[in-house]
Amino acid sequence: MKKFLNDPKQFVPEFLEGIELASGGALKYEPKYNLIYRADMPSDDKVTIIQGSGSGHEPAHTMIVGKGMLDGACPGDVFAGPPVDFVVETAKLLNSKKGVLQIVNNYTGDRTAWEMGRELCEAEGMKIDTLLVNDDVAVKDSTWTVGRRGVAGNFFVIKAVGAAAEKGAELDELVTLGKKVIANVRTMGIALTSCTPPTRGTPLFEIADDEMEVGIGIHGEPGRQRTKLVSANEIVDILLDAIVPDLPFKAGDEVALMVNGLGGTPISELYLLYGIAHKKLAAKGIKVFRSYVGEYCTSLEMAGAHISLLKVDEEIKEMLLAPADIAYRVF
Amino acid sequence: MKKFLNDPKQFVPEFLEGIELASGGALKYEPKYNLIYRADMPSDDKVTIIQGSGSGHEPAHTMIVGKGMLDGACPGDVFAGPPVDFVVETAKLLNSKKGVLQIVNNYTGDRTAWEMGRELCEAEGMKIDTLLVNDDVAVKDSTWTVGRRGVAGNFFVIKAVGAAAEKGAELDELVTLGKKVIANVRTMGIALTSCTPPTRGTPLFEIADDEMEVGIGIHGEPGRQRTKLVSANEIVDILLDAIVPDLPFKAGDEVALMVNGLGGTPISELYLLYGIAHKKLAAKGIKVFRSYVGEYCTSLEMAGAHISLLKVDEEIKEMLLAPADIAYRVF
Numbered sequence: 001m002k003k004f005l006n007d008p009k010q011f012v013p014e015f016l017e018g019i020e021l022a023s024g025g026a027l028k029y030e031p032k033y034n035l036i037y038r039a040d041m042p043s044d045d046k047v048t049i050i051q052g053s054g055s056g057h058e059p060a061h062t063m064i065v066g067k068g069m070l071d072g073a074c075p076g077d078v079f080a081g082p083p084v085d086f087v088v089e090t091a092k093l094l095n096s097k098k099g100v101l102q103i104v105n106n107y108t109g110d111r112t113a114w115e116m117g118r119e120l121c122e123a124e125g126m127k128i129d130t131l132l133v134n135d136d137v138a139v140k141d142s143t144w145t146v147g148r149r150g151v152a153g154n155f156f157v158i159k160a161v162g163a164a165a166e167k168g169a170e171l172d173e174l175v176t177l178g179k180k181v182i183a184n185v186r187t188m189g190i191a192l193t194s195c196t197p198p199t200r201g202t203p204l205f206e207i208a209d210d211e212m213e214v215g216i217g218i219h220g221e222p223g224r225q226r227t228k229l230v231s232a233n234e235i236v237d238i239l240l241d242a243i244v245p246d247l248p249f250k251a252g253d254e255v256a257l258m259v260n261g262l263g264g265t266p267i268s269e270l271y272l273l274y275g276i277a278h279k280k281l282a283a284k285g286i287k288v289f290r291s292y293v294g295e296y297c298t299s300l301e302m303a304g305a306h307i308s309l310l311k312v313d314e315e316i317k318e319m320l321l322a323p324a325d326i327a328y329r330v331f
Numbered sequence: 332m333k334k335f336l337n338d339p340k341q342f343v344p345e346f347l348e349g350i351e352l353a354s355g356g357a358l359k360y361e362p363k364y365n366l367i368y369r370a371d372m373p374s375d376d377k378v379t380i381i382q383g384s385g386s387g388h389e390p391a392h393t394m395i396v397g398k399g400m401l402d403g404a405c406p407g408d409v410f411a412g413p414p415v416d417f418v419v420e421t422a423k424l425l426n427s428k429k430g431v432l433q434i435v436n437n438y439t440g441d442r443t444a445w446e447m448g449r450e451l452c453e454a455e456g457m458k459i460d461t462l463l464v465n466d467d468v469a470v471k472d473s474t475w476t477v478g479r480r481g482v483a484g485n486f487f488v489i490k491a492v493g494a495a496a497e498k499g500a501e502l503d504e505l506v507t508l509g510k511k512v513i514a515n516v517r518t519m520g521i522a523l524t525s526c527t528p529p530t531r532g533t534p535l536f537e538i539a540d541d542e543m544e545v546g547i548g549i550h551g552e553p554g555r556q557r558t559k560l561v562s563a564n565e566i567v568d569i570l571l572d573a574i575v576p577d578l579p580f581k582a583g584d585e586v587a588l589m590v591n592g593l594g595g596t597p598i599s600e601l602y603l604l605y606g607i608a609h610k611k612l613a614a615k616g617i618k619v620f621r622s623y624v625g626e627y628c629t630s631l632e633m634a635g636a637h638i639s640l641l642k643v644d645e646e647i648k649e650m651l652l653a654p655a656d657i658a659y660r661v662f
Contacts, residue, residue, distance in 0.1 A: 002523040002540065002634060004563045004600040014563075015599045018606030022622035058599040059661075159662055192333040209333065232335045232345075263597045266632050267659075268346045268389040269335040275349030291353035294661065301597050303333060303632065320662070328598075330390075330625065330659050331490055331651070 001201045003301075008198035012055045012077055019062055023327055027065060030093070033086040036062040037072035037094060044097035047165045047174055050074070050090050051103045051158070052082040053110050053150075056197065057218060059328040060154060060297040068324030069162040070103075078197045078300070079219045081109035087117030091128060099127035099171035103157055103178070105150030106134040129171055131178040133157050135187040135308065137246045138215025138223045151218055152260040152297040152306045153185035156320070163322035177315070184311040186243045189223075190235055191216035191304035193264060214238060218262070218299045232269075236276040239307045244284065249309055251285025256292060256320060258308040263298035265305055270294065277307055290320060332532045334632075339529035343386045343408055350393055354658050358396060361424070364417040367393040368403035368425055375428035378496045378505055381405070381421050382434045382489065383413040384441050384481075387528065388549060390659040391485060391628040399655030400493040401434075409528045409631070410550045412440035418448030422459060430458035430502035434488055434509070436481030437465040460502055462509040464488050466518040466639065468577045469546025469554045482549055483591040483628040483637045484516035487651070494653035508646065515642040517574045520554075521566055522547035522635035524595060545569060549593070549630045563600075567607040570638045575615065580640055582616025587623060587651060589639035594629035596636055601625065608638055621651060 005011060012034060019036055020029035028039045034052070042048075051061040052074035061073040072094045074086040091100050100121070104114045114130065121128045134145075135153030142149055160181045161174045169177070191213040194203035204220035207213060212230075215223025230238075249255060259274045261267065274293045281288065289312050297306070312320065336342060343365060350367055351360035359370045365386070373379075382392040383405035392404040403425045405417040422431050431452070435445045445461065452459045466484030473480055491512045492505045500508070522544040525534035535551035538544060543561070546554025561569075580586060590605045592598065605624045612619060620643050628637070643651070 002543075002560060004523075004566060004596065004604050004636065006562045006564055006603075011599075011603065014606060015603040018602035018604070018609070018624070021606050021609040021619075022602065022624050024619075024621065056597075056599070058597060058602075063598065063602075192335075212333075229333060231337045233337055235335060264595045264632060264634075265335065266387075266389060266594045266629060267394065267626065268342075268387070268631075271349035271353065271389075271394075272337075272342065272346040273335050273349070275345060275352050278349070278352040288352075288355075290355065292662070293349075293353050294659075295598065298597060300599075301595060301634065303595075305335060324662060326661070328625075328661050330657070330661075331623070331655060 001196050003198060005198055011198040016062060019327055027327060033074045033089050035072055035074040035090055036065050038065060041071060041094060046096060047098045047171050048094045048096045048100045049103065049162055049165055050094060050100060052086060053105050054079040054081060056300045057297050059295060063328040064158060064326045066324060066326035068166050068322060069158055069326050081107060081113050084113050084116045087113050088120050091117065091121045091126065095126060099129065101161065101171060101174050102128065102130045104130055104132050105154055106132050106147055107144050107149065108146065127171060129175050131157060131175065131182065133182055135185045137186050137242050138188050142217060143221045144217060144219060149217055151187050152258060152308045153187045153310065155296045156185055156256060156310045157181045160316055160319040162324065163319040181310065181316060185308060186246050187306050187308040188239050188242045189216050189304055189306035190214055190239065191262060191302055193303040194220060195300035195302040197300065216304055218297060232272055233276055236273060236280060240277060240280055243307060243309055247311060249286055249311060254287050254289045254312050256290050256310040256312055257281065257288045258292035258296065260297055260306040260308060261295045262302040262304035263295065264301040264303035267294060270305060273305055289317060332527050334529060336529055342529040347393060350658055358658060364405045364420050366403055366405040366421050367396050369396060372402060372425060377427060378429045378502050379425045379427045379431045380434065380493055380496055381425060381431060383417060384436050385410040385412060387631045388628050390626060394659040395489060395657045397655060397657035399497050399653060400489055400657050412438060412444050415444050415447045418444050419451050422448065422452050422457065426457060430460065432492065432502060432505050433459065433461045435461055435463050436485055437463050437478055438475050438480065439477065458502060460506050462488060462506065462513065464513055466516045468517050468573050469519050473548060474552045475548060475550060480548055482518050483589060483639045484518045486627045487516055487587060487641045488512045491647055491650040493655065494650040512647060516639060517577050518637050518639040519570050519573045520547050520635055520637035521545055522593060522633055524634040525551060526631035526633040528631065547635055549628060563603055564607055567604060567611060571608065571611055574638060574640055578642060580617055580642060585618050585620045585643050587621050587641040587643055588612065588619045589623035589627065591628055591637040591639060592626040593633040593635035594626065595632040595634035598625060601636060604636055620648060
């Protein structure tokens, strides 16, 4: 295992502390709940938006906390959903009279914690609702889920409802908007290498030098099939042939096109995939409204990529273009 | 070699085309010179700023072209400086009456091309000047350079002079500002793994599972020493012990602190390093003005990181905080 690491058990708290220190006072860190939250936590004028899946998917979700995105994120350990008390205490600490919106990626561990947490919050009289993200078309059920998994499309859900919340939207309006984004986003990915959780110390799975995993999960869980590695052109075909007919995306549609790196793939390769996907979509009459190329939801140091397509309308476009201010920035 | 790739010889043109397509019209691509440049190329009211080192270091330099940063970038092939004609034609195409500023990282191949290119431009009556970036304290001379190498600190030089150029600064003022940034920035890095250029197909160097290369170059060239892998705390000590006394950075100084990923290291590990470095600097009385955590200058898929420190004054701070608009963005 070759990582920048002290005690593997302190990996999550140490990088979370780094996020707080790097924020220049914009973010606070509460170690008891692995919680990163806005220091300028808004008052009761704004619905609070929270998330917390496993760690190991950074920048999701602790690095996209800030104005116009999440108000707080409370991940569990690497590839482990947060305990129920993280969920409850986060909601209580960041509670707003306008309500709390949980955005949950569809994994059994995450759902259990967030559903139980929601019940406990409701029992205390809190106003709380939930969005369930399930954009991954690779598998119907998986080793980690009943139903489709939530992956990189989660970013679009947070960006849209985060922007709407800043504009003063009510909880029910955010749920309606979030469900629209979820209904219109589809994702699938391919892995070229495995990854190694710090406390485990060995790769999650083995994959041969000439193989790829089609429809990979973000915890190394299997996808559709293990095949020989093929060219980038063929890989984009495999992904778009799964994604495009699923909605379906049709000629005349406008989309946001994301190429998400899984952690170990250089951004040059992501742009190479982007160019191919953009041209193949144009040939189908599907127009890219805006591009997203980089790391949005990773799997530690895994080499691989997702392609995500989000069909946009005027409302979604406005929310995607709205300003935001998060730790995950270039300058 | 596990990469998203078609023909290895087409790797650079294909990812450059992806950058153009992803830009939504903001950037243009001229394949003859591997040139990415601003579609809204300003008139003669602004000094033109150009760069072009080897490819394989993305987002440097083709993904940081845009308002407030570079006006154009014309890289060579992977880890190869641009040919002289790229340099000359880029300067001619983007020429401004206020002049052209070349920002060159100190590698023998790059310097030869840019110096010869400058002479040819001057012979045609163009106003042109050069900044030479050499922030890497690891080695005095290297297999690729006479003098220190230019690495991640290059980002700060571009950010500062790019912002000043947008505000209307003259060529000589930009050179003065750029030299001040270069005089105040220091960097060193450590690699945990090697990397594989696409047309070569095999790793650039071998490194054992329990080893790290201290003072690595961004083309895999050797640094100070090969040692056993140590903890993140010890790694930060090694880097700061080389960087801090070199300027020297002193109690009371304000700095920009960058932790740059070399391509294969997850951002969670970069934030872990950041937190350690921030605290160690605070203990020395050195205050972080602003953090930069992510990938700025990579070496393909190499796992590793640089730490860069830039001592800031009021002028540099203003330029670092000025707006910019580049392809390398989150949303």
